[in-house]
Amino acid sequence: MPHIHASGLAIEFPLYHLGARSLKKRILANSPLRLREDEASRIVVQALRGLDFRIGAGERVALIGHNGAGKTTLLRTLAGVYEPVAGRLEVSGSIGALIDPSAGMDPNATGRENIVLRGLFRGLTEAESTGLAEEIGAFSGLAEFLDVPVRTYSAGMSVRLSFATATIMDPEVLLMDEWFMAGDADFMEKARAKLETLVTKADILVLATHDMAIVRQWCSRVIRLEAGTIVADGTVEQVLGPA
Amino acid sequence: MLDGSGLPQAMPATTYIFDAAEPRRRDRALADLDSGLRHWRLPVALAALDIRNRYRGSVLGPFWMTLSTAVMVAGLGLLYSSLFKMSLVEYLPFLAVSLIIWNTINQVVADACTSLTSSEGIIRQLPLPYSVHVLRCVWRNAVIAAHSLPIILVVFAATGVWPGWGGLLAIPGLALLGVNACALALFLGMLCARFRDIPPIVGSVMQLAFFLSPVLWRPELLHGTARAFLPLNPFYVVMETIRGPLVEGGAPAIVWVSAIVYTALAAALAFVFFVRFRGRIAFWV
Numbered sequence: 138m139p140h141i142h143a144s145g146l147a148i149e150f151p152l153y154h155l156g157a158r159s160l161k162k163r164i165l166a167n168s169p170l171r172l173r174e175d176e177a178s179r180i181v182v183q184a185l186r187g188l189d190f191r192i193g194a195g196e197r198v199a200l201i202g203h204n205g206a207g208k209t210t211l212l213r214t215l216a217g218v219y220e221p222v223a224g225r226l227e228v229s230g231s232i233g234a235l236i237d238p239s240a241g242m243d244p245n246a247t248g249r250e251n252i253v254l255r256g257l258f259r260g261l262t263e264a265e266s267t268g269l270a271e272e273i274g275a276f277s278g279l280a281e282f283l284d285v286p287v288r289t290y291s292a293g294m295s296v297r298l299s300f301a302t303a304t305i306m307d308p309e310v311l312l313m314d315e316w317f318m319a320g321d322a323d324f325m326e327k328a329r330a331k332l333e334t335l336v337t338k339a340d341i342l343v344l345a346t347h348d349m350a351i352v353r354q355w356c357s358r359v360i361r362l363e364a365g366t367i368v369a370d371g372t373v374e375q376v377l378g379p380a
Numbered sequence: 381m382l383d384g385s386g387l388p389q390a391m392p393a394t395t396y397i398f399d400a401a402e403p404r405r406r407d408r409a410l411a412d413l414d415s416g417l418r419h420w421r422l423p424v425a426l427a428a429l430d431i432r433n434r435y436r437g438s439v440l441g442p443f444w445m446t447l448s449t450a451v452m453v454a455g456l457g458l459l460y461s462s463l464f465k466m467s468l469v470e471y472l473p474f475l476a477v478s479l480i481i482w483n484t485i486n487q488v489v490a491d492a493c494t495s496l497t498s499s500e501g502i503i504r505q506l507p508l509p510y511s512v513h514v515l516r517c518v519w520r521n522a523v524i525a526a527h528s529l530p531i532i533l534v535v536f537a538a539t540g541v542w543p544g545w546g547g548l549l550a551i552p553g554l555a556l557l558g559v560n561a562c563a564l565a566l567f568l569g570m571l572c573a574r575f576r577d578i579p580p581i582v583g584s585v586m587q588l589a590f591f592l593s594p595v596l597w598r599p600e601l602l603h604g605t606a607r608a609f610l611p612l613n614p615f616y617v618v619m620e621t622i623r624g625p626l627v628e629g630g631a632p633a634i635v636w637v638s639a640i641v642y643t644a645l646a647a648a649l650a651f652v653f654f655v656r657f658r659g660r661i662a663f664w665v
Contacts, residue, residue, distance in 0.1 A: 147400075150663060153574070217507035220659035221400050229395040240505030245433045254429070257422045258506055 138194045139230030139309040139340040141215060146188040146224035148210055148365075149181040171364055184210045186365045187224070192341055192358075199352040199373075200345040202362035208345035211362070212236055212312045215343060230340060233308025238299035244288035248279055248298050251287055255302045269305060276331070277301035278324065297324055304331055311339035315346040353380055409655040416511025423515035430520045442527045445483075449528050453479055453535065460596055469539045473627045474598065476535040481557075481619045482595045484525040486586055488561045491517050493579040495569035500665040510654075510661055514565045521561065532626070543626045553621030553631075556643050560618055563643075563650035570657055573664040589615050611638040618642065 152172075171183045185207045192198055200208045213219050214226065216234040241258050242251050249270045256266025274283045277297040287295065336342050336355060346352060352359060352373060359376035361369040369376045416423070435441035453476045461471040495517035502508060536542055543550075572578045593615040594602075602610060610616055617639040624631025 153664070213504070217396055217398075218504060219662050220403075221398055223400045225397075225399040225401070227395065227397045231394070232396070234506070237505045241502050243429060243433070245436060246429055250429070254425065257419075257425050258502075258508065260419060260422075263421060263425070 140194060140227070141190075141192040141229075141310065141341065141343070142225075142227040143191075144189050144225050146185060146214065146221050146226055147183070148185040148207075148214055148219055149175070149183050149222050151175070152180045152182060184365050185214065185221075188367055190360065190367065190370060192343070194340045196358055197336070197342045197356045198344065198358045198360060199356040200343065200360050200362060201347070201349075201352065201376075206362040207365040208362055209236065209314055210365075212314060212343065212345055215310075216312055228310060230309030231307075232310045232312065233306045233335075233339070235303050235311070235313040237314070238296065238303055240303075242287060242295075242299065242302075245286055247286055248277075248283040248290075249274065251298065252302050259306070273298075273301045273305055276327070278327075293324070300324075300328055300331075304335055306335075308339055310341045311335060311343070313342065313344045315344070315348065315351070349377060352377065403659065405655050405658065409651070409658050412509040412654075412658065413511045416509040416515055419509070419512065420515065422508075423512050423519055426512075426516045427520035427523060430516070431523060442524050445524060446527050446531060449480060449483060450531050450534075453531060456596065464597065464601070469541065472535055472539055473532075473541045474623070475596065476532055477623045477626050478595045478619070480525070480528045480532060481622055482590065482593075483528070484521065485557070485615065485619065486590070487524065488518065488521045489564060489568070489582060489586055490579075491521055492561070492565040492568040493572040493582055495565040496573045496661060497569075497665050503662055503665050510658065511566075514562060514569060517565045517569070518558070518561045522558070541627070543629075546630050547625050549625035549630060550622045553618075553623075553625065553639075556621055556639055557618055559643050560646050563646040567646070567650040567653055570653060570661060570664070573661060574657075589613075593619070595619070611635055614638075614642040614646075 172180055173183060175181050188211070200211060202208055210219065212234065213236060214221060215228055216232055216236065217228070241255060243254065246254065252270045252273050253263065253266040256269050257263065261269075270283070274280075277283075277300070279294060279298060282290065282294060287298065290298065342355070344351070344356065356373060359369070359371065359373050360367055361376055374380075431442060435444075438444065440447065453472070456479070457468060457472045457475050460475065461468050464471065495514055496503065496510065499513040499516075503510070503513070568578070568582065572582075593613055594610070599607070599610055599616070599620075611634045617635050620631045620635045621639045624635065
């Protein structure tokens with residue numbers, strides 16, 4: 138069964154290229170709690186500190202918290218981008234990450250080429266990826282612009298392409314950042330319908346968001362992060378109070 | 381409606397376990413290399429895209445490299461053959477092969493420094509094997525270098541000097557160069573991601589190495605002790621395993637031994653470094 142188990146999970150970002158020692162001392166002296174000096178006397182930001190949680194199949198988890206609380210870092214860690222410096226993480230099930238819509242997009246290549254590239258990133262063959270182009274192109278509604286370099290796209294068109302390309306998957310564990318709110322009204326409706334199918338099909342959803350309406354609509358559990366630690370974990374009513 | 385149901389299972393259901401107390405770094409590094417090689421289509425496609433982007437809008441594209449190398453071979457050939465008092469027929473094949481191999485080495489090394497930092501956007505968003513970025517860098521350079529091969533053929537035809545069947549020994553030489561390129565792209569890519577002062581140092585070292593290695597001058601021009609130390613120069617031995625079979629009727633055994641030892645050392649160093657610091661790359665780039 139798909140599940141996520143984390144115990145004592147910690148991520149630290151070393152701040153390289155800081156330069157002189159005196160500068161380092163100054164930074165540490167005025168530091169909020171999250172900067173510390175590690176054994177090799179580097180300054181590190183403690184992005185996530187000792188997280189313990191278990192997410193089972195069927196759960197819809199919202200990660201909430203202020204900017205910089207560690208939501209996206211946690212998503213990236215769950216996706217396998219960052220290796221934890223301490224603790225244990227176990228993620229079972231195929232992972233689909235919608236963290237950055239434009240990840241791996243090449244602005245100089247055409248929309249179609251980017252779709253093929255994205256397919257290859259996923260481990261598909263070239264033929265399978267090319268087959269996807271039609272499907273994705275139709276969904277994005279880009280029509281003839283599909284054969285034009287992406288750098289000439291308007292912001293709305295890029296979002297359409299990114300969204301259509303990124304959401305062509307069928308994962309068991311869906312990790313999602315809240316970027317999907319962008320896009321024009323006409324496309325939003327299509328996008329929302331698409332996301333809903335994706336979310337319904339996935340066994341686990343982990344969603345980082347600021348929008349409490351979305352949390353109440355889609356999620357069954359809320360984890361509130363603050364300065365890299367979990368400060369609240371419970372059902373939507375327990376954490377956010379009654380609607 | 382688009383639902384991806386027609387897709388083959390692109391991501392087989394797996395369990396990703398990471399325990400900081402027991403990182404199993406070697407297994408992860410081996411799995412990374414294995415998966416990068418198995419998905420070789422991805423780096424090849426990325427490299428093709430890189431080359432197209434680099435030369436977008438250019439009429440000659442990568443053949444500009446061919447042209448500039450051809451001009452350089454012609455110019456240096458005329459000058460240095462008279463400086464070294466050699467006939468053009470004798471010197472030109474040597475110079476053409478030398479320059480093309482050296483340009484390839486030089487470009488691989490320069491590009492190796494950015495093999496990981498240039499893929500920062502992908503590394504921090506998608507959990508791909510790092511070896512994909514390394515292979516992308518190596519393949520990109522291999523394809524660009526291949527554009528210069530016609531020069532060698534033209535020079536061979538013009539001077540009437542052909543290597544014969546012994547020239548096939550250049551193939552293991554090329555393989556050694558390929559292994560070195562992969563090792564360097566991995567090692568320098570990581571080192572330069574962590575320490576941003578490395579690329580200028582590498583640039584200076586390569587410039588020095590160009591003059592200290594027998595690229596323009598024949599190794600026979602050295603005498604005594606200097607000649608004896610020549611096989612210690614890694615640039616010379618790797619270059620000679622390709623150049624020797626093509627223009628000098630084969631390379632000495634000591635050159636092959638030295639080239640193989642250096643290649644093994646480079647690969648071992650890169651692998652050890654990769655095993656130890658693989659998990660840190662995402663934080664470095």
